[in-house]
Amino acid sequence: MEIFSLQEYYTFTKGIVYLLMGGALIGVTLFWQFLMGGNNNDD
Amino acid sequence: MSNPGNPGSKSNLTAFNVIAGAIIVMGLVITVLRFTKGLGAVTNLDDNNPWGLWIGFDLLCGVALAAGGYTTSAACYIFGLKRFHSAVRPAILTAFLGYALVVFALQYDLGRPWRLPYPIFVQQGTTSLLFEVGLCVMLYLTVLFIEFTPAMFEWLGMKKIRSVVVKLTLALTIFGVVLSTLHQSSLGALYTIAPSKLHPLWYSTYLPVFFFVSSIAAGLSMVIFEGTLSHKKLHRMMDEEYLKHHDGVVLGFGKAASLVLFGYFAIKMIGLAYANNWHYLTSGYGLWFMVEMLGFVALPCFLYAVGVREKNLGLIKKAAIITVLGIVLNRFNVSLVAFNYHLPSSERYFPTMMEIGISVFVVTLGVVIFRFITTRMPIFHEHPDYKGEH
Numbered sequence: 001m002e003i004f005s006l007q008e009y010y011t012f013t014k015g016i017v018y019l020l021m022g023g024a025l026i027g028v029t030l031f032w033q034f035l036m037g038g039n040n041n042d043d
Numbered sequence: 044m045s046n047p048g049n050p051g052s053k054s055n056l057t058a059f060n061v062i063a064g065a066i067i068v069m070g071l072v073i074t075v076l077r078f079t080k081g082l083g084a085v086t087n088l089d090d091n092n093p094w095g096l097w098i099g100f101d102l103l104c105g106v107a108l109a110a111g112g113y114t115t116s117a118a119c120y121i122f123g124l125k126r127f128h129s130a131v132r133p134a135i136l137t138a139f140l141g142y143a144l145v146v147f148a149l150q151y152d153l154g155r156p157w158r159l160p161y162p163i164f165v166q167q168g169t170t171s172l173l174f175e176v177g178l179c180v181m182l183y184l185t186v187l188f189i190e191f192t193p194a195m196f197e198w199l200g201m202k203k204i205r206s207v208v209v210k211l212t213l214a215l216t217i218f219g220v221v222l223s224t225l226h227q228s229s230l231g232a233l234y235t236i237a238p239s240k241l242h243p244l245w246y247s248t249y250l251p252v253f254f255f256v257s258s259i260a261a262g263l264s265m266v267i268f269e270g271t272l273s274h275k276k277l278h279r280m281m282d283e284e285y286l287k288h289h290d291g292v293v294l295g296f297g298k299a300a301s302l303v304l305f306g307y308f309a310i311k312m313i314g315l316a317y318a319n320n321w322h323y324l325t326s327g328y329g330l331w332f333m334v335e336m337l338g339f340v341a342l343p344c345f346l347y348a349v350g351v352r353e354k355n356l357g358l359i360k361k362a363a364i365i366t367v368l369g370i371v372l373n374r375f376n377v378s379l380v381a382f383n384y385h386l387p388s389s390e391r392y393f394p395t396m397m398e399i400g401i402s403v404f405v406v407t408l409g410v411v412i413f414r415f416i417t418t419r420m421p422i423f424h425e426h427p428d429y430k431g432e433h
Contacts, residue, residue, distance in 0.1 A: 009319070016316040024309040031305050035298060035348045 063411050070404025073397045077151055085397040091383055092392035094152075099378035100402050101148035103230060104371050105141050106180075107254070110262030111269070112138025112187055113216075113223040118299075120216040127295060129288040132194055132422045133273065134266050139187040140409050142180060148405045172229050172236075179226030186219045197426040198419060205429075228255040234377055242381035244323050244332040247314040250377075256307045257370060263300040264343075264366035267293055271360045277417055282424035294351060297359035300366060301347035308340050328381065335376060339369025 231254025350358035
């Protein structure tokens with residue numbers, strides 16, 4: 001993506017950051033499920 | 044199990060003692076050279092690279108890997124996870140020795156050790172991050188020493204003063220966590236002063252956050268790693284209580300380290316996106332960055348998770364070793380590899396053998412003192428007079 005102004009730069013980078021944040025929030029929930037599963041059921 | 048607390052009457056001429064002795068003699072010789080002939084005689088430091096291996100390894104790695112002290116005591120005394128209690132004393136001792144050796148090793152860089160108190164008591168540079176780091180390290184080293192003293196007082200039979208210090212445990216733990224939060228992050232903040240010198244993949248305005256979060260993973264992993272080594276070499280000093288809780292400590296810390304590494308990976312990626320540095324990933328430095336992030340953050344995170352799920356202690360211990368190496372790699376990358384990346388290779392820094400020798404000397408000193416203390420004081424076992432008290 002070509003960026004010509006500071007406005008466009010922040011729109012682009014912040015947009016990616018928000019997407020990553022959303023992904024991380026969903027990811028950590030799934031990762032928690034994975035981590036707490038298996039044979040580990042004592043706590 | 045033999046009698047815990049009894050160092051035994053074996054010959055002192057063991058392979059460990061001979062090698063450690065040789066390293067200490069070598070270190071003392073280099074120490075004399077350093078303090079009589081100056082930095083130029085023993086190091087490759089210059090105006091472009093005033094901070095070398097002694098800062099990158101002895102200080103940055105030393106402080107990060109000593110984070111087990113505040114993570115373990117916070118887990119036990121603040122979060123109330125008393126099942127980790129058996130890990131507190133070894134972790135506090137490791138942290139105390141780690142910080143003490145950080146201050147010791149720093150003298151090689153600074154010179155004139157008799158002026159060590161000056162920045163704190165004579166001429167405070169209150170606008171400097173280094174002042175804040177110095178103040179925090181001084182205070183935290185004092186806190187760690189006081190936290191360690193109950194074991195020493197039990198060993199010396201000083202019951203009254205021990206009971207006074209034990210009452211301070213919670214206050215000391217809270218103070219220790221606050222101080223650690225401050226200076227672990229400030230060490231990262233030091234590098235935010237050099238945005239043009241540090242490669243963009245490692246430079247970030249969030250470096251303080253990266254350093255703090257990674258120090259938690261380092262501390263948790265170091266407790267597992269140190270416990271594993273102690274199990275092999277100091278098993279005779281451990282009592283039933285310690286051995287009973289050891290597996291639970293490894294599982295619990297492995298679970299926590301896995302979550303912290305997941306979070307660390309996520310915020311590193313967010314830092315990358317925030318600065319829009321994706322295009323650097325295809326360069327040589329980018330590949331090295333990927334090695335660090337995938338091989339030493341994502342991989343141990345996954346191994347920890349699988350190890351915890353399957354209650355595979357061996358896998359968790361392997362993940363701890365990879366994480367410890369990863370923290371060392373990260374601190375090396377920030378302070379040495381990616382620092383001054385724009386300079387031609389002829390002007391890049393590489394440590395001399397004598398610099399490496401001093402770092403090996405410092406680590407050896409730590410191991411020898413740790414062994415000396417744990418074979419005498421109640422670190423891996425409870426003192427018979429204080430069963431279930433501490």
